[in-house]
Amino acid sequence: MPDRRRKGRAADIRNAALDLFVRRGFEATTMADIGAAVGIRGASLYKHVASKQELLATITTNTMEQLLEGHRLAVAGAGTPAERLRRAVDAHVRYHARHRREAFVGNRELRSLVEPYRAVVLGRRAEYANCFEDLIADGISTGDFRVDSARLAAYAILDLGMGVAVWFREDSGPTENEVAWQHTEFALRMVGARDF
Template sequence: MKDEPQGPHERPHRPSEPGPTSPADRRTGIRLAALRLFAVQGYRATTMTDIGAAVGIRGPSLYKHVASKHELLAEIMTGTMEQLIADNIAAVAGTDDVREQLRRSVEAHIRYHARHRLEAFVGNREIGNLEQRDQDRVLSRRSDYERRYRELIERGVAEGVFDVRSARIASYSILDMGIGVASWFNEGGEFSVDQLAYQYGDMALRIVNAG
């Protein structure tokens, strides 16, 4: 939308910081702008100037809110894994049935990747750009997340509900097919997020040969 023509006595509009917002809201806006830029043009090609311009904050003022673009990348990627783990914990909390727990876990996994496509894309592409300490932190959370699925599948095998030769391979297969959703899912497409999640739940149960 184009700006309205200015009257002869109106001051030219100058980019400035938005109206009063809480530090948390400002930080969230900066992180979201960085996420979009990292997804579109890549982490290395994105500058702090780009991020500042996206949120209307000039130069040095941006550093009042965030120390570096690496800090933003680490925050995005760590936050993604923490949310996935939290969603998984919530998914299995309502039932003791291992079959239902796996289905609910997969549905939560699919919903996240369908609704947070940029986070998934950046998380998979930019892991190598994290400094070692932050990379180790993210990879540790990824291992924890995969372990939750693997242990669920192992429990299902022990209970005679699932039948797989390798719980690890089964968990990798289930997680990978869910991650792939982020690359193609379209909100306006054939299936809603919930319909998609339910179908992937069915596929996961077939992978583990659920009785």
């Protein structure tokens, strides 16, 4: 099978698994279900992917890698702590608005991951949370933010953004731009930003 076709098939399998994990849950989804969704017999599916667990690990790991990369790009070159936090929250919220399925599966099915995948994903989640905690701690140290706990503020901001994946819809309600802007305002108020 040519490489481009193989990559396309892998993407189809991943998308089918993602849809099924959202609708049925990881445990209730079988490899035969995933194969049927892409028109491949269950047994033939193993030529493309080793296991259902590997699919879940790929989805959750890729989600965390995209969040980390998006964060790095967002804060690169930003000056003040408030501007860095504004950009980080904007990237966080937009990711969750655009990738609702990945966010849903990443949060709900974390319990279904086995080792070593679980440790990898938990490590990346901790790294991502630390990015926000460090941004807030920097703002506290410069006097730009007035909040007692950088860690608790980071968790609150992360949770607020993750909630977007649950309720946001492109075709109704506030736009992505409106949601991102308002969430950055919420975050800056939450940390007691001086000037923003």
